[in-house]
Amino acid sequence: MLNLPDQADVVVVGAGNAALCSAITAAEDGASVVVLERAPRAQRGGNGVFTGGFLRFAFDGIDDLRSLVTLTEAEEARLEVGKYTPEDFFLDVAEVTDFRADPDLVDVLVSNSFESVKWLRSLGVPFLPTFGLHPEGDDGKVRMVGLAPAVEVSGGGAGLVDALFRKAEAMGISILYDTRAIGLETDDAENVTGVRVRHARAKHTIRAKSVVLASGGFESDAEMRARYLGASWDLVRVRGTSFNTGDGIKIASAVGAQTGGHWTGCHAAPTDLNTPVYGDPNLSDAFIRRSYPLGITVNRDGRRFFDEGEDFEIKTYSRMGRQIVEQPGQVAFQIFDSTTVPLLKQEYTLRQTTRIKANSIAELAEQAGINPVELERTLQEYNAATKGDPIDPRVKDGNGTTSLEPPKSNWAAPISVPPFSAYPITCGITFTFGGVRVNQDAQVMHEEGYPIPGLFAAGEIIGGLFYGNYPTGCGIMAGTVFGRTAGRSAAKLA
DSSP: OOOOOSEEEEEEEOOSHHHHHHHHHHHHTTOOEEEEOSSOGGGOSGGGGGSOOEEOOOBOSHHHHHTTSOOOHHHHHHEEEOOBOHHHHHHHHHHHTTTOSOHHHHHHHHHTHHHHHHHHHHTTOOEEEOGGGSOBOTTSOEEESSSSOSEEETTHHHHHHHHHHHHHHHTTOEEETTEEEEEEEEOTTOOEEEEEEEETTEEEEEEEEEEEEOOOOSTTOHHHHHHHTOTTGGGSEESSOSOOSSHHHHHHHTTTBOEEEEEEEEEEEEEETTOOSSOOTTTTTTTBOOOGGGSEEEETTSOBOSOTTSSOHHHHGGGHHHHHHTSGGGOEEEEEOTTTGGGSOGGGGSTTOOOEEESSHHHHHHHHTOOHHHHHHHHHHHHHHSOOOOOOTTSOOOOOOSSOSSOOOSOOOOOOSSSEEEEEEEEEEEEEEEEEOBOTTOEEEBTTSSEEEEEEEOGGGBOSSOBSBOOTTHHHHHHHHHHHHHHHHHHHHO
């Protein structure tokens, strides 16, 4: 049995990106730190392990990018880097969340984003420029102007978390595996004074001067998903860890923490029908299916149910899962013809991909289990509503349908050249948007409106940043920024 410590200056609950950023920052500021990881060592790292490793941050041109990545002469010649100002970043978060995001929290995220990425780089986290996420012009130039994140971690989320673990271990931070937080200790003045844990069926209390909760949301708890997200959400696939069952939210609520954010909202993406029940860290984003703007998506009844060309997929994919949950059997089909299949993203070519291919729509429907009469009708109506003009996936080309409901606003090319392909998809949840409310110092707020002394939070457990949707690359970025904020605040108190 593990020899558990009795006390520490700071105890961090969780061991993903946000938690490790908290722990490292607190240790840098002189605190003794203990990290509690519910998972065994082989499954450590929380949701961070499963991400693509993209980071969205404000930048001021090519010099900022050079400070993070090493660019060859050929790469520099190919790049055209504009500015992505804090104001641009703030507005992007505001717009995709329907202006519901807490502006104070968004301000913390935006104003600390670039500094936090540089800090990650100083810890040894390796970055690459995200050439594949940005439009390439006819001149061969890749233009980075803020639509998508500018850098990604080499090795994805797993590469990020591995680098943070190496740094934490080199600093002597104690990481306790198979150790689950089951409650918080408080004194008569409601100061948080420690954490109750369970390890190897035994209970233990670790006294602390401050506690950081960074144990993720509740997306891995089927009962909580059904309670807060709605009917049938208990059946969806979880794209990340199986250990994010809302532990931090529960133990914080037990000491009076105020909840906040979008409790019926989450990051939920279209994923292959044969996606595992929980994420596979060795496959990361292999099962995600994001090229729907290039074709149409239908349900089992053969009917379209949303505007596939509303915007770039990078702005819409994280809310597409909810649309699929509402369809019969929680199943849908992305359909393309031979002219668009070559344009699909790389994940469609992996061996894990479920693909149905046929030379006629009737044959495709039969193989896929789609209503053949309705699918034929849907394709006829859709093709008749297209203009027949070439599409340009690099821009919102305005090549939409006419007199069709729902419309397809961009990239509406006819689906008429066999062979035809159908990719069966379902909903994959990534993380939830409801959680505990914090202030700008990452202090957890009491339901009576004051900060709970000694209690801080970071990462996906925080509610109030995202509503309905989120800008790609903000998950890791928010975890890093608020992880550092919580670690700094916790160390200062300790």
